[in-house]
Amino acid sequence: MTSLLNKNRPPVFCPGCSHERILHALDKAFEHMGLQGNQIAIVSDIGCSGLFDTFFNTHALHGLHGRALTYAAGLKMARPELNIVVTMGDGGLGIGGAHLLAACRRNLNLTLLILNNFNFGMTGGQFSPTTPCHSSGGSGFLGMMEKPVDVGKVAVAAGASFAARASAYQKDLPALMEQAIRFKGFSIIDIQGICPGRYLKQNKLTPKQIDENLKQLSPLNGPVPENIRPEYSSVYREHAASQEPVNLPEGIEARFRPPQPGRQEVILLGSAGQRILTAGEILGIAGLSAGLNVTQKNDYNVTVLTGPSVSEIILSPEKIDYTGITSPAAVIVLAPEGVARREDLFGNLDHKTLVIQASDVEIPFTRAKIVQADFKGKRIKKTDRALAALRILAGMNRVLSPEMLDAALKERFKEKI
Amino acid sequence: MKLSLLEGNEAMAWGAYHAGCRFFAGYPISPATTIFNTMLRILPPCGGTVLQAEDEISALGCCIGASMGGLKAMTATSGPGLSLCSEQISFAIGSEIPLVIAEVQRLGPSTGSATRGADGDIQFMRWGNSGGMPLIVLAPVDIADCFTLTAEAFNLAEAYRCPVILASNKEIGLTRESIDLKTLRWPKRIDRSPPSGNDPFLPFKSLPGKNVPGFLPIGGNHIVRQTSSTHGAPGYITTDPNEIAAMLERMKQKIEADVDKFTFAEAVIEPKAETMILCYGVTARAAKAVCNTLKAEGKPVSLLILKTLWPVPENFIRQKTEQVTNILVPEMNLGQYVREIERILKHKHIEFLGQMDGRLITPDRIKEVLNDKFAQ
Numbered sequence: 166m167t168s169l170l171n172k173n174r175p176p177v178f179c180p181g182c183s184h185e186r187i188l189h190a191l192d193k194a195f196e197h198m199g200l201q202g203n204q205i206a207i208v209s210d211i212g213c214s215g216l217f218d219t220f221f222n223t224h225a226l227h228g229l230h231g232r233a234l235t236y237a238a239g240l241k242m243a244r245p246e247l248n249i250v251v252t253m254g255d256g257g258l259g260i261g262g263a264h265l266l267a268a269c270r271r272n273l274n275l276t277l278l279i280l281n282n283f284n285f286g287m288t289g290g291q292f293s294p295t296t297p298c299h300s301s302g303g304s305g306f307l308g309m310m311e312k313p314v315d316v317g318k319v320a321v322a323a324g325a326s327f328a329a330r331a332s333a334y335q336k337d338l339p340a341l342m343e344q345a346i347r348f349k350g351f352s353i354i355d356i357q358g359i360c361p362g363r364y365l366k367q368n369k370l371t372p373k374q375i376d377e378n379l380k381q382l383s384p385l386n387g388p389v390p391e392n393i394r395p396e397y398s399s400v401y402r403e404h405a406a407s408q409e410p411v412n413l414p415e416g417i418e419a420r421f422r423p424p425q426p427g428r429q430e431v432i433l434l435g436s437a438g439q440r441i442l443t444a445g446e447i448l449g450i451a452g453l454s455a456g457l458n459v460t461q462k463n464d465y466n467v468t469v470l471t472g473p474s475v476s477e478i479i480l481s482p483e484k485i486d487y488t489g490i491t492s493p494a495a496v497i498v499l500a501p502e503g504v505a506r507r508e509d510l511f512g513n514l515d516h517k518t519l520v521i522q523a524s525d526v527e528i529p530f531t532r533a534k535i536v537q538a539d540f541k542g543k544r545i546k547k548t549d550r551a552l553a554a555l556r557i558l559a560g561m562n563r564v565l566s567p568e569m570l571d572a573a574l575k576e577r578f579k580e581k582i
Numbered sequence: 583m584k585l586s587l588l589e590g591n592e593a594m595a596w597g598a599y600h601a602g603c604r605f606f607a608g609y610p611i612s613p614a615t616t617i618f619n620t621m622l623r624i625l626p627p628c629g630g631t632v633l634q635a636e637d638e639i640s641a642l643g644c645c646i647g648a649s650m651g652g653l654k655a656m657t658a659t660s661g662p663g664l665s666l667c668s669e670q671i672s673f674a675i676g677s678e679i680p681l682v683i684a685e686v687q688r689l690g691p692s693t694g695s696a697t698r699g700a701d702g703d704i705q706f707m708r709w710g711n712s713g714g715m716p717l718i719v720l721a722p723v724d725i726a727d728c729f730t731l732t733a734e735a736f737n738l739a740e741a742y743r744c745p746v747i748l749a750s751n752k753e754i755g756l757t758r759e760s761i762d763l764k765t766l767r768w769p770k771r772i773d774r775s776p777p778s779g780n781d782p783f784l785p786f787k788s789l790p791g792k793n794v795p796g797f798l799p800i801g802g803n804h805i806v807r808q809t810s811s812t813h814g815a816p817g818y819i820t821t822d823p824n825e826i827a828a829m830l831e832r833m834k835q836k837i838e839a840d841v842d843k844f845t846f847a848e849a850v851i852e853p854k855a856e857t858m859i860l861c862y863g864v865t866a867r868a869a870k871a872v873c874n875t876l877k878a879e880g881k882p883v884s885l886l887i888l889k890t891l892w893p894v895p896e897n898f899i900r901q902k903t904e905q906v907t908n909i910l911v912p913e914m915n916l917g918q919y920v921r922e923i924e925r926i927l928k929h930k931h932i933e934f935l936g937q938m939d940g941r942l943i944t945p946d947r948i949k950e951v952l953n954d955k956f957a958q
Contacts, residue, residue, distance in 0.1 A: 206800055
């Protein structure tokens, strides 16, 4: 069994820094586990804790402040066999708070060591999420007003399946680290220590006080019974294996002749929830069945079941460049929201355009030929009106033929209509 | 001939898969979400990984981890998400991590309009990283580009070890278009190069005769170091100004000096035309329509569609614009790429047509501006 410490790069922590004790404890844990450097990745971020990766002869990934857990997640999914130890300071805990919560909830097999020394050491002793209110430091009075966070409690609440608090000075720290690394799931140890370079300049903190502080808290020293569950990547792989493989679409053979030659533009003016986009897609597929080039450009708001929904479909034997509609062969009017979105369209239409108008929807004056459709009277549901309008269009043999529509419906719904 | 109807976003997901992408991490955001949805259908059944991250910082962080683990990785987002990706993009540039980011642009600023198109992030893609080092940005025009340029993006990310951004637009990503998949010309797949020779592996030592270092994954037999801090060839922090300067110059050169090798573009040069429309993205479709009309009217104009936007293919642009005196640059923003054209072509008459209202620039509008500005 050999140490994995990098002999060419001895630690550069301040004299008396508890990070150095943690460094040696981690090395002992690796040594006791009999791990080789290439079986471990240390993922670190910014601050004094971010120096950790350089002191070990292991794989290392050092990145931006608070983001270590994000790199670790991707790396673990790519390399499930790798032992990944993430180091973060109490500063990283704050800036990377969302990632900590996500890691606890996800339960990937990672070990997070929080090197908690109650302040931002590198930048001048500013207060961190764990700085006690009574202490002084680089943030002046700002550090006296915010309640410090108990990261162990947060981790348990967020679903960490292994959570522990420890002192950098406790003798069994290597054993606790080993237990965390061997644990199959997300493990976190809040390791409390002393920053002689900054924190001690203005505050008093001793190993004994750390012990006393830890004793005040409800104990957390390993697996969290209520959060025990299977590890993420193993569950992921089970789910993934049960997913049906997908392929690119086969494509549709051109079988029909379009009823009219040349470029045909259709615009559907409806509202969200009316399956406007589906109808547009079906019209597009109908175009494919006649060997036509197709584009379908959609326009809708962020709302899901309310607001306008507009679809512009172009079918053309020539290549389609501009995807907007300029002179529609047909305008399908299904809801006032869609009409309001394109009010200016109607004045420019002439008799060559066919308007299929739901009889309960008003439209501005137009010279286009209008066909009224009494969907309401015929008790056609709102969700089916766009498709019913396509049926009317096909029935008139305009833009698409009944055969083209049938082929498209069959293709889109795979017989399940 | 068999035609299929797909969204640009779906095509990008398939392009990524075809290029060997086996890791995707994303965060739901309009109008990019259907790339995530499609990747979720494609990757898990074939042994790949899809993660839904807690935010876009994490999405790209996960991609960085997976890429360093040896996988080809991608995220997809829109402007607000790209803003969050910024720090990780800087990391991927400075630490030479291959990645692809599909940005389906929406109307900004800020949260803007989630379901309306724009090309408002063109300069942001280039300069939205700390340190200002170069990366590669490709801009698709249509469904075929969404397939093949995505595959090219992966190839470039691997070959140059850098992030590559695909500058899509809601009007490309969420537009469905027909395509005969048999006619697609897929580029030959490129994978990141391993280190050469028997010397001890140094993660940032260039391959012989190249500006790109050989790659070994974190988690393999050899110990690999990766760091976002200023580093020398061994991947440890360096403070030596000469070493720092040489490394950054190499990283600039590896991308900018090679742009002629990966300049994707379409040019229709009309022999007698004095005027050209120079454009990119979905606006190129309106420009094509204008060029066809004007040609039919006997007043042809030339057309240059750039698909490699960054680094700016300066030689190529100079060469293709040699014979024209007037250039119109239409963009779905208030003036971004036109700055590059003005910078390169100081002695040409350059006019700009900008529109930022969630609608496409129409062929009629382009024609009108051509007439106004250049007295056709």
